[in-house]
Amino acid sequence: MKRRDYLKNIGLTSLGMAVVGADAEAAALLDKPKAKTKPKGTGELKIPGGRTKEEAIRDVKLMAEKFFSEHEMKTITVLVDIIIPADEKSGSASQAGVPAFIEFMAKDRPDEFQTPLRGGLKWIDIQSIKRFNKQFVEITPKQRIEIVEDIAYPEQAKPQFSQGVAFFSLMRNLTASGFFTSEMGINDLGYVGNRPNQWEGVPEEVLKQYGL
Amino acid sequence: MLDFQVKEQTTIYDVVIVGSGAGGGMAAHELTKAGAKVCVLEAGQPYDPADPKNITQLKWPWESPRRGANTTRPFGDFDAAYGGWEIDGEPYTTARGTQFDWFRSRMVGGRTNHWGRISLRFGPDDFRRKSIDGLGDDWPIGYDDVKPYYDRLDRLVGIFGTVEGLRNEPDGLFLPPPKPRLHELMLQKNNKKLNIPTIPSRLSILTKPINNERGQCFYCSQCSRACQAYADFSSSSVLIKPALKTGNLTLITYAMAREVLTDPATGLATGVSYVNTLDRQEYTVKGKIVILAASAGETARLLLNSKSARFPQGLANSSGVVGRYINDSTGASRSAIIPALFDRKRYNEDGVGGMHVYTPWWLDNKKLDFPRGYHIEYWGGMGMPAYGFGWGIEGINGRFPTRSGIQKAAGGYGASLKDDYRRFYGAYVGMAGRGEPVPLESNYCEIDPKVVDKWGIPVLRFNYKWSDYEIKQAKHMQDTFEQIIHELGAVPLGPKPTAEDNYGLAAPGRIIHEVGTARMGNDPKKSVLNKQCQAHDVKNLFVADAAPFVSQGDKNATWTIMALSMRTSEYIINEVKKKNL
Numbered sequence: 185m186k187r188r189d190y191l192k193n194i195g196l197t198s199l200g201m202a203v204v205g206a207d208a209e210a211a212a213l214l215d216k217p218k219a220k221t222k223p224k225g226t227g228e229l230k231i232p233g234g235r236t237k238e239e240a241i242r243d244v245k246l247m248a249e250k251f252f253s254e255h256e257m258k259t260i261t262v263l264v265d266i267i268i269p270a271d272e273k274s275g276s277a278s279q280a281g282v283p284a285f286i287e288f289m290a291k292d293r294p295d296e297f298q299t300p301l302r303g304g305l306k307w308i309d310i311q312s313i314k315r316f317n318k319q320f321v322e323i324t325p326k327q328r329i330e331i332v333e334d335i336a337y338p339e340q341a342k343p344q345f346s347q348g349v350a351f352f353s354l355m356r357n358l359t360a361s362g363f364f365t366s367e368m369g370i371n372d373l374g375y376v377g378n379r380p381n382q383w384e385g386v387p388e389e390v391l392k393q394y395g396l
Numbered sequence: 397m398l399d400f401q402v403k404e405q406t407t408i409y410d411v412v413i414v415g416s417g418a419g420g421g422m423a424a425h426e427l428t429k430a431g432a433k434v435c436v437l438e439a440g441q442p443y444d445p446a447d448p449k450n451i452t453q454l455k456w457p458w459e460s461p462r463r464g465a466n467t468t469r470p471f472g473d474f475d476a477a478y479g480g481w482e483i484d485g486e487p488y489t490t491a492r493g494t495q496f497d498w499f500r501s502r503m504v505g506g507r508t509n510h511w512g513r514i515s516l517r518f519g520p521d522d523f524r525r526k527s528i529d530g531l532g533d534d535w536p537i538g539y540d541d542v543k544p545y546y547d548r549l550d551r552l553v554g555i556f557g558t559v560e561g562l563r564n565e566p567d568g569l570f571l572p573p574p575k576p577r578l579h580e581l582m583l584q585k586n587n588k589k590l591n592i593p594t595i596p597s598r599l600s601i602l603t604k605p606i607n608n609e610r611g612q613c614f615y616c617s618q619c620s621r622a623c624q625a626y627a628d629f630s631s632s633s634v635l636i637k638p639a640l641k642t643g644n645l646t647l648i649t650y651a652m653a654r655e656v657l658t659d660p661a662t663g664l665a666t667g668v669s670y671v672n673t674l675d676r677q678e679y680t681v682k683g684k685i686v687i688l689a690a691s692a693g694e695t696a697r698l699l700l701n702s703k704s705a706r707f708p709q710g711l712a713n714s715s716g717v718v719g720r721y722i723n724d725s726t727g728a729s730r731s732a733i734i735p736a737l738f739d740r741k742r743y744n745e746d747g748v749g750g751m752h753v754y755t756p757w758w759l760d761n762k763k764l765d766f767p768r769g770y771h772i773e774y775w776g777g778m779g780m781p782a783y784g785f786g787w788g789i790e791g792i793n794g795r796f797p798t799r800s801g802i803q804k805a806a807g808g809y810g811a812s813l814k815d816d817y818r819r820f821y822g823a824y825v826g827m828a829g830r831g832e833p834v835p836l837e838s839n840y841c842e843i844d845p846k847v848v849d850k851w852g853i854p855v856l857r858f859n860y861k862w863s864d865y866e867i868k869q870a871k872h873m874q875d876t877f878e879q880i881i882h883e884l885g886a887v888p889l890g891p892k893p894t895a896e897d898n899y900g901l902a903a904p905g906r907i908i909h910e911v912g913t914a915r916m917g918n919d920p921k922k923s924v925l926n927k928q929c930q931a932h933d934v935k936n937l938f939v940a941d942a943a944p945f946v947s948q949g950d951k952n953a954t955w956t957i958m959a960l961s962m963r964t965s966e967y968i969i970n971e972v973k974k975k976n977l
Contacts, residue, residue: 231449233448233449233450233451233452234449234450234451234452234455234473234474235473236441236478238468239468239469239473242468243461246461247461266809266810267809267810267813268813268814269810269811269814271811271814281458285461285463288461288462289462289465292461292462292465292467293465293467332809336807336808336809337805337806337807337808338790338806338807339794339805339806339807340805349807352807352809353790353807356789356790356807356809356813357786357787357788357789360785360786360787360789360817361463361783361784361785361786361787362463364781364785364786364817365457365458365463365464365781365782365783365785366457366458367456367458369781370456370457370780370781372818373781373817373818373821374742374818374821375742375778375779375780375781375821376742376743376744377616377617377744377745377746377778377779377780378454378456378616378618378746378780379454379616379744380614380615380616381614381615381616381744381746382614382615383574383575383615383744383745383746383747383748384575385574385575385576386575386576386577386578386581386743386745387741387743389741390578390740390741390743391581393741394578394581394582394736396578396581396582396585
């Protein structure tokens with residue numbers, strides 16, 4: 185096959201319909217986990233391209249499950265937007281679908297995430313009730329920041345907040361991972377690869393900038 | 397009555413090959429082209445990287461609900477390896493106090509679908525280590541015996557690189573290499589001051605087209621996902637596919653080999669029995685010649701499981717050497733961040749799948765406290781974000797002042813944190829040593845007396861311990877990494893590994909370069925195969941994977957597996973012509 189032909193082919197099979205279709209599909213899966221799952225006995229399992237049958241079965245099962253309560257999801261949504269808010273360049277973590285990503289990861293890696301996240305969410309609610317007599321989602325943004333300030337800086341935090349610090353670091357890491365692997369986050373970051381191209385080396389002005 | 401029967405094929409193939417990876421694929425390619433009727437048994441599923449069912453190339457992280465995390469596949473959702481270190485229902489064991497992790501890919505093309513495409517020839521010294529340092533053994537062949545096959549391989553498969561004239565890093569017939577990325581240029585410049593050579597890498601990726609069947613690299617950096625343009629080497633695309641086109645190849649997938657069958661009277665191999673992993677039925681396939689290319693581990697397992705009155709220790713094992721001397725590459729790594737690259741200009745620097753430059757072994761072991769060398773692989777740059785992106789920023793953002801010179805507290809949240817991720821993107825660099833271990837008789841795999849897999853096949857039990865040689869080598873790697881990082885003006889991440897953790901030396905099996913379980917040699921008492929990779933005990937039985945390796949250099953095994961498989965195939969063709977087989 186000539187180079188032009190296979191680039192064209194790839195354009196058709198992957199860059200054209202497949203990627204757009206799969207984006208929408210993936211977004212749908214994350215936003216509405218239940219809509220995707222057919223009741224047992226109706227229809228056949230649709231295996232997405234690039235997945236094995238066993239993986240597809242597992243993914244469908246995970247999508248159908250719900251781990252966090254509505255209250256927990258609300259708390260997660262508030263927290264991820266404190267960690268990554270909207271700014272002049274891009275939207276917030278929740279706008280990029282990060283809460284649904286965290287819900288999925290908790291089901292995908294239960295041993296690693298379920299107890300630290302569920303317990304951490306409870307920890308922050310207890311803090312909130314002790315200080316303001318209300319759960320974290322019910323207090324004012326200013327009051328929330330008061331709590332966050334105590335757990336957001338691992339090297340400065342007081343020892344009595346160490347569990348909160350560990351939870352907040354985990355949330356920070358999951359939020360960043362979820363945000364910067366979303367379409368919004370990748371555009372924000374300015375990653376411009378993942379497409380057929382011809383690599384010609386480092387651009388001239390960059391070589392100059394670094395004296396190379 | 398028992399509802400059990402072995403389904404026997406009436407066809408007698410000229411050659412039956414177990415395994416469709418680098419070695420099996422090459423044997424199938426060479427033998428079918430020569431007109432032989434060949435049957436390949438593959439334990440895994442069919443695989444073509446251009447089949448939309450399999451394609452993961454050019455997918456975005458958000459197309460995976462776990463953003464490409466490695467929950468179900470060891471190298472993540474988009475990696476082209478169906479299998480891993482753990483496979484459901486296919487266990488292996490390790491003897492107490494020893495360690496070995498065994499990676500298996502269950503698919504046509506095996507582990508060649510996702511490998512790093514690092515395609516290094518062994519040099520003259522790599523075949524004669526005992527003569528140099530008194531340890532281990534020499535090969536029964538030398539570089540000059542293998543060179544013609546390396547040359548043919550370079551032309552057949554395609555490889556890029558540069559002619560460097562380094563004595564023990566033989567040059568090949570190279571396509572042009574891709575230009576270095578920014579961090580690679582920095583490494584080249586600064587390593588020079590340390591007298592550490594840093595030369596264009598040698599990868600089997602087509603920077604120029606070499607035929608009409610395969611396309612040219614389009615620089616997506618995703619060879620580990622397998623290429624739908626067939627621009628990188630995988631056995632499935634480059635060897636099995638053309639072999640099928642000859643009409644001489646019967647490829648049987650989902651065929652898990654159980655035993656090599658032999659004629660009790662002559663002691664010759666007559667075929668292979670296997671279980672079909674879909675219908676769980678037993679089958680046999682007959683052949684005049686049998687080639688095992690199931691991987692060093694699976695080949696040893698097959699031989700040891702093929703016991704009969706005539707071969708009570710397992711097939712081709714009168715020496716007792718089958719399974720002995722198993723050895724994997726050493727591996728240790730370190731990463732760092734380059735402040736000079738903060739807030740760098742964005743452009744597409746995906747490049748090819750893997751490093752554009754590497755460091756071949758450059759020192760003289762006579763002046764060091766360990767006997768064998770290592771090469772260094774590098775990574776870094778503005779890659780596609782994946783699961784794990786930004787993880788651990790609380791260990792980094794308190795160490796560097798912001799753009800406006802403010803020293804922030806580590807961790808944080810909000811707009812300023814969001815900006816840190818942008819600032820640090822593309823500033824990370826990492827390096828890993830891949831070194832040569834000393835093959836030891838005391839490192840071996842054997843059949844576990846108690847455990848079978850879900851097909852009822854007795855499994856391997858590994859007995860593997862690193863020796864002081866490898867640990868000292870890992871220490872040297874860590875010291876070198878620190879020098880390189882320092883000279884680069886970078887800041888190392890995480891604490892430097894120490895003696896307590898073997899200097900970061902990866903567990904045996906983790907580098908996925910295991911070789912040596914059926915080594916070749918001139919003495920049938922000390923080796924399993926002769927210098928043609930033909931069993932000393934069974935003249936129509938051959939091995940064409942990494943099991944015949946006497947040692948592995950610090951060179952990734954694939955290129956030599958294929959060169960030897962080509963050489964063995966040619967020997968078989970000639971012997972058949974001469975009616976010796």
